[in-house]
Amino acid sequence: MPELPEVEALAGFLRERATGHAVARVDVLAISALKTYDPPVSALGGLTVTGVTRHGKFLDLDIDGLHLVVHLARAGWLRWREELPTRPVRPGGKNPLALRVHLDDGSGFDLTEAGTKKGLAVYVVRDPQEVPGVASLGPDPLDETFTADTLRDIVQGKRTQIKGLLRDQKIIAGIGNAYSDEVLHAARMSPFKIASSLTDEDVETLHRAIVETLGDAVERSRGLAAQDLKGEKKTGLRVHARTGQKCPVCGDTIREVSFADSSLQYCPTCQTGGKPLADRRLSRLLK
Template sequence: MPELPEVTAIANFLDERAAGLPIRRVDVASLAVLKTADPPYTALAGRIVSTVGRIGKYLVITTGADDDEPLYLVIHLSRAGWVRWSANLSPTPPRPGGKGPIALRVHCGLPGEGFDVTEAGTQKRLAVWLVTDPEQVPRIAGLGPDVLSLSRESLAQILAGSSARIKNLLTDQRVIAGVGNAYSDEILHRARLSPFATAKHLSDAQIDALYEATGGILREAINRLEGPGGVSTMKAEKRSGLQIHGRTGLPCPVCGDTVAEVSFSDRSFQYCPTCQTGGRKLADRRMSRLLK
């Protein structure tokens, strides 16, 4: 799933290419991704892409027109969504309801230029809104503060008020926006914290470590993903930069212990027993506690 570093890199990539360009046409191949109908997506034709940014893990494409209020195309890439820029887009609209990965195509700039919003797999969760204010998207209105905007003091206040496990708190977008499963694993590993540590019981030293690890991991990932390969190499670049997430059974790059996993019905996370849980393994079930 694209998280804050990927969404930031995608937003910057699109902003460099699309900002200032007119939108000539929008093709919708999957009506199911459209979560709003007023204004209609056809209202984007003729508007200018002002900027491309993000709010949490949401792409926000701001468009303008003479003597008109901005319209915002908001995209949540969910688990398997992605964006592909092309200078050779087909002038023939993708077939609605087709089996291909294209959900939305935006023609902007010269003929042939623009980008596809795609979604792989059979679980279609990608979502698109066209709104006059991003806060009209209920999920955005309910987001917590952006993780990269947090000071050490504001993070400490959030932790002090929560009895949640730190893994759950970091990935709860209503509490802190931007971090998902993969980068929370990386953050907790660098901070040497158990995923099941209780947020309000962290010591000052542990809060310091968590704060430094969070900013460090995310900013390093953004810098790495914004390399010369652009969007086309971003997924591989993300995988190569992960030290713990997705590395079950491999040696921890810090201590050499075997990376362990906790699996749930639809997801899993990874950790290092030596670095994070005092050598103890976590029971592999949803309501797990440390094995004694």
């Protein structure tokens, strides 16, 4: 799933290539991906891309005051093409095409989504705050206003595991399953630790891990072509999706806890005092 660093890089990529170009037309193939109807997607035709930004994991193209807002969900992706085919678009393929945006110079991009579980969402709105997911976002962890005090206020009284808190977009925007694993490894903190139990020192450590982990990932991704971002994310991860490999910090074996539709990875030596975490459904929470 694309998270804050990848979406930030996609915004920069599109800002460089799409800004100043008019939208020739938009082809919608997966009508289920289009979540709004007023204004219609056809209203974008003839308007010019004036800016591209990010809200959490949402990508936002400002097109002469209308906003094309995209959430790539679990299996969605953006594929830039310097020259789009002029032939009619046909659905199907390994990464089924959901939407295609044609620009006036023949370039443009495809929004694709692999798999059968569809979550890709596209909105055409006059204000990004009209998108429910954007309106409900918590603070952005890369904004200068996101301080250790901000995080301290967030965790205070929260009787929830810190892993789940980091992934909750209404609490902190942009962090998903992968980077929450990376942040907690950098902070040397158990994913099952209860948020309200964090000391002031814990909060300072976690804040620093959030800002540095995400900031480093953004820097590594900066300037990369869209097709290279997934590979960069995978190579930059230290514990997530590396079950059975050696921890790059201490050399212990990275372990995993599986859930119904996801999993987390962690280093016992770095994060849980050397104690392996049992399956969440069977274990007591580690503090």
